[in-house]
Amino acid sequence: MGTETLSLDDISVLLVWTAIAIYALAFIAYALDLSRRSALAISAQDAAAKRELVGAAVGAGAGGMSAGGAAATSPAAGGQASDASAGRKRFVWARIGTSLTVLAFLFHVAGDITRGIAAERVPWANMYEFALTGTMLIVAVYLVVLIRYDLRFLGSFITGMVALLLGGSALPFTFYVEVVPLMDPLKSVWLIIHVFVASLATAFFALTFGLSVLQLMQSRRERKLAAADRIAAGEPAATGAVATKTGPKFLRTLPPSDALESLAYRFAIVGFIFWTFTLIAGSIWANDAWGRYWGFDTKEVWTFVIWVLYAGYIHARATRGWRGTRSAWLAIIGFVAVMFNFTIVNMFFKGLHAYSGLS
Numbered sequence: 001m002g003t004e005t006l007s008l009d010d011i012s013v014l015l016v017w018t019a020i021a022i023y024a025l026a027f028i029a030y031a032l033d034l035s036r037r038s039a040l041a042i043s044a045q046d047a048a049a050k051r052e053l054v055g056a057a058v059g060a061g062a063g064g065m066s067a068g069g070a071a072a073t074s075p076a077a078g079g080q081a082s083d084a085s086a087g088r089k090r091f092v093w094a095r096i097g098t099s100l101t102v103l104a105f106l107f108h109v110a111g112d113i114t115r116g117i118a119a120e121r122v123p124w125a126n127m128y129e130f131a132l133t134g135t136m137l138i139v140a141v142y143l144v145v146l147i148r149y150d151l152r153f154l155g156s157f158i159t160g161m162v163a164l165l166l167g168g169s170a171l172p173f174t175f176y177v178e179v180v181p182l183m184d185p186l187k188s189v190w191l192i193i194h195v196f197v198a199s200l201a202t203a204f205f206a207l208t209f210g211l212s213v214l215q216l217m218q219s220r221r222e223r224k225l226a227a228a229d230r231i232a233a234g235e236p237a238a239t240g241a242v243a244t245k246t247g248p249k250f251l252r253t254l255p256p257s258d259a260l261e262s263l264a265y266r267f268a269i270v271g272f273i274f275w276t277f278t279l280i281a282g283s284i285w286a287n288d289a290w291g292r293y294w295g296f297d298t299k300e301v302w303t304f305v306i307w308v309l310y311a312g313y314i315h316a317r318a319t320r321g322w323r324g325t326r327s328a329w330l331a332i333i334g335f336v337a338v339m340f341n342f343t344i345v346n347m348f349f350k351g352l353h354a355y356s357g358l359s
Contacts, residue, residue, distance in 0.1 A: 008118035009179050015111035016132065016170050022104035023163040029097035030155035036093055037153075037253040094152040098143075101159055105139045108166075112136050119179045124195045125186055127346055128176045131169035133196070134342075135162045137203040145207070149263065153254050157210040190285035198278040202338055204271030205310075209335035211264035212328040217248070219257040219325060261324070264331055265317060272310045279307050298350075302341040309334040 006014075112132050116123035124133040142158045145151055169175040182191075254260070282303060283293040294300060313330040316322035322330070 008114050012111045012114040012118060013170065013176075015107050015114060016166065019104045019107035019111060020163055020167045020170070022100055022107060023159045023166070026097045026100035026104060027156050027159040027163060029093050029100055030152070030159060033091070033093035033097055034153065034156060034250040034253075037250055091152075094155065097155050097159070098146065098152060101139065101155065102143065104159075105136070105143065108132075108136045108139065115179075121182060122192050122196070124199065125182055125191065126175075126177055126180075127342070128169055130195065130199065130342070131165060131175055134199040134202050135166045135169075137199050138162055138206045141200075141203040141207060145267075151207075151263075153250075154207070154210050154214070157213070158206075161206065161210075185289040188285060188288060190281060190288065194278060194281040194285055197274050197281065201271045201274035201278055202342075204267045204274065205335050205338055208264045208268040208271060208331050211260050211267070212331040214251075214254060215257050215260040215264060215328045216325060216332075218251050218254055218260060219328070221251050222257055257324070261327060264328070265314075268310060268331060268334075269314060272307075272314060275303075275307055275310065279303055298345055299341070302337070302345050306334060306337045306341060309337055 112123050115129060115132065119125070119129075123129045138158065139162055142151065142154070282300070286295065286300070287293045309330065313327060313334060316330065317327045
């Protein structure tokens with residue numbers, strides 16, 4: 001009996017699907033972490049309220065000061081011990097999610113490298129390969145940023161998005177194509193530089209998008225809490241009745257909306273710098289390939305539209321005070337334009353940049 005050997009491209013596909021499965025497990029772990037954080041936040045609030053009641057009761061007692069002091073000390077010490085224990089348990093699922101993300105990332109990198117070796121070129125010459133490399137860079141940026149900022153609350157968003165994008169791209173009836181020779185215009189050093197930097201910019205824009213979505217949710221929750229506080233203080237609500245629910249419970253464990261916005265803004269600036277280079281490098285490559293820097297090709301136009309959107313976001317926030325909801329929506333619209341450029345423009349708009357690899 002003859003045995004069929006796997007090609008490097010087949011091995012790459014197996015590695016990619018293994019990474020997708022592990023990303024899905026990481027998503028579950030991060031989701032459980034958010035659920036755990038919510039439960040602990042609620043129990044911590046209840047414990048704090050009970051300690052306040054105990055303190056008030058002890059303070060109201062006229063006699064037995066020493067006994068009251070001992071009674072007050074005991075619950076506080078017990079509360080601190082339970083808080084410390086809860087703090088250790090709180091991040092168990094987050095650590096598991098991060099470990100799974102690192103493991104999935106290693107399989108992802110291996111799948112990307114083997115695809116490049118099989119193709120004997122850089123693995124980002126068509127839509128499948130761009131998705132393969134782009135999602136890899138999204139995870140890489142996320143993991144690097146974790147060294148400085150604790151963004152594990154964003155883990156479920158990142159791993160879920162990568163699993164969906166990569167899984168959707170790897171299906172045989174979507175973007176996946178077998179290794180084929182490069183088209184002549186792509187045989188340039190600018191393929192290495194231009195497309196890689198565009199993928200890196202997309203990774204930073206993805207983080208900006210995720211933070212902006214959470215910013216909108218957190219901002220809405222803060223407005224509801226502020227309205228509830230006004231009513232409790234005897235002031236009339238601004239408009240309408242205040243809902244008893246303020247949104248998903250995990251939001252109470254996240255940073256405030258202004259902190260989320262500040263982080264999103266930083267990532268947007270870095271992504272914008274890379275996208276600016278992408279636009280310039282693309283113009284130089286276009287001149288080398290077609291003898292002109294700009295020709296209003298559909299891909300060129302949408303690349304410029306994305307640049308304008310993020311330039312407007314950065315300018316409006318820095319000089320015109322567009323903060324809060326408006327800045328978040330600008331960042332979200334910018335990333336939607338990035339995804340539209342990658343999917344719809346590549347698949348349905350014909351032009352000089354028709355290198356999707358799809359027949």
